[in-house]
Amino acid sequence: MRHFLRLCLTLTLLTGALAIAVPASAQSSFGPAIKVNDAVITQYELDQRIRMLRLFRTPGDIPELAAEQLIDDRLRMTAAAQLGISPSEEEIAAGMEEFAGRANLSAEQFLSALQQAGVSAQTFRDFVRAGVAWRETVRARFGPRIQISESEIDRALATGGASGGSVQVLMSEIFLPVEPGTEEETQALAERIRRSNATGFARAAREYSSAPSAGQGGRVNWVPVSNLSPQLRQVILGLRPGQISAPVEVDGQIALFLLRAVEESDTRTPEYAAVEYAAYYIAGGRSEQALAEAARVKARVDTCDDLYGVAKGQPESVLERGTRAPNEVPADIALELAKLDAGEVSTALTRSNGQTLVFLMLCGRSFDLSGAVSREGVALDLQNQRLATYAQGYLQQLRDEARIVRR
Incomplete structure (x- = not known):
């Protein structure tokens, strides 16, 4: 998902296969393609959803999937309105950022890429709006019913977690x-x-x-x-x-x-029991000279052991290496280490009021497989599973009760 947009845009530039012909007549383009109760899905909306799903390289029968999604979206928005739920502009913007973030892009970058491929900003906005409204509807309608007990968490832990x-x-x-x-x-x-x-x-x-x-x-x-x-x-x-x-x-x-x-x-x-890291301290803070020295060190080292050679002949205080439990690692170092794999480096931190650059390297993590699943994670899994089950059943109920007419 994170790299799909770059691939899709490349394909868009190379071929015209993603283009969906829009009828020349505005009347036919914006005429009804599907009616869901009293709500109308226009041919333009259907064409746009088809275009977007093809851009996302969604598998399956794209025209049929686009129609089904739009029908579901109308039902979701109706259900939300019945509960007085209407996503705010800020909530929709946050949802757009969230979706775009899966491709490691900002919403603005994501929209620009979609528009280059012929998908309007409103199409994406409507897609996100329906999702945000449905999420809040499901939470409001079914959230109060879900109470995860300690015994349920214990049982899930005994079987390796709620979902694995x-x-x-x-x-x-x-x-x-x-x-x-x-x-x-x-x-x-x-x-x-x-x-x-x-x-x-x-x-x-x-x-x-x-x-x-x-x-x-x-x-x-x-x-x-x-x-x-x-x-x-x-x-x-x-x-x-x-x-x-x-x-x-x-x-x-x-x-x-x-x-x-x-x-x-x-x-x-799995949860890790201990983390081993090395910190090599370079004078000069975030100055050009210090950052250049950090780049030279990075080019010389592949593992934490290599830092001993870099620090050779210098005071012992320039190199710190150790293994600590997660709750013993300073918070700023812990956050940087969370972003790294073994052998990777961060130069985001400083010490001594910004006068010393920290060349931070993750040596490795040791895992406690007996406690590989956290109670918080299991509770979240169980809650999400139940909400998903309720949501699926409720949407099917709405479909069964709806009047759906296709042109």
Whole structure:
């Protein structure tokens, strides 16, 4: 999914196969193709959905699938309206960011790519709006019925978890340095960012964040939840997609996180019992000279052991290496390590009030397979499974009761 857009755009440029002919007559284009109760699906909407699904390289009978999806969307929106649910512009924007984030793009970039392929912004917006409305409808209608007991979690753990899958999250981050005498001002800025939306968060990241991700609007790649420290995991799992966390103090800085998307894979990632990492300290902070030195070191090393050769002849304090339990790792280091695989490097952090650059390398993680499934993850799996079951049954009920007429 993350690379589908680049592939699709390449195919679009190479061939005209994705193009769907729009009837010359505006009357026929915007005339009814399907009626769902009192709601109308126009031929234009159907053509646009077909075009979008082909762009997504969706398998199956695309015209039939497009029609079925649009029928379901009309039923979902009707059900939402009956409960007084109408997604706000901010919720729709967050949903668009969430969907685009699966391709590691911003909503603006995603829309631009769709429009190049002939899919209108309104088509994508309607698609997301129906999904957001349905999610809230299912939660409002069935959420209060779902109570996951400790005994249910125990039983799921005994059989390897609720679904056998692992959860990964797509986040954006902002780190605000706190200088002496600016504590109140920085806290006020953090609160303003917290009350903003995804677009405001990205703008604030570019303007204020001290993290290297600032240039990308704070966006970072997918991170398995099991890689996060227990403290950060609790913060992230408490968010809904599109929601911004409360300010969190992380080693002298104030951090905020925006959850862009949550994804569950079929293979469960075990909880790790300990993490081994090395930190090589380079004088000069984020100066050009220090960053150039970090690049030279990165070119010389493949494993943490190689750093001993780099530090040879220097004071022992320039190289720190150790193995720690997740809750013993400093929060800022833990967050960076969560983004890395063994042998990968981060130069996002500094020490000594910004005067020392941290060349951080993940040596490896050791896993406790006996506790590979967290209780929080199992509870989330069970809740999602039940909501999905309720949603599927409810949608089928709406279909059975609906009057659907195709042209």
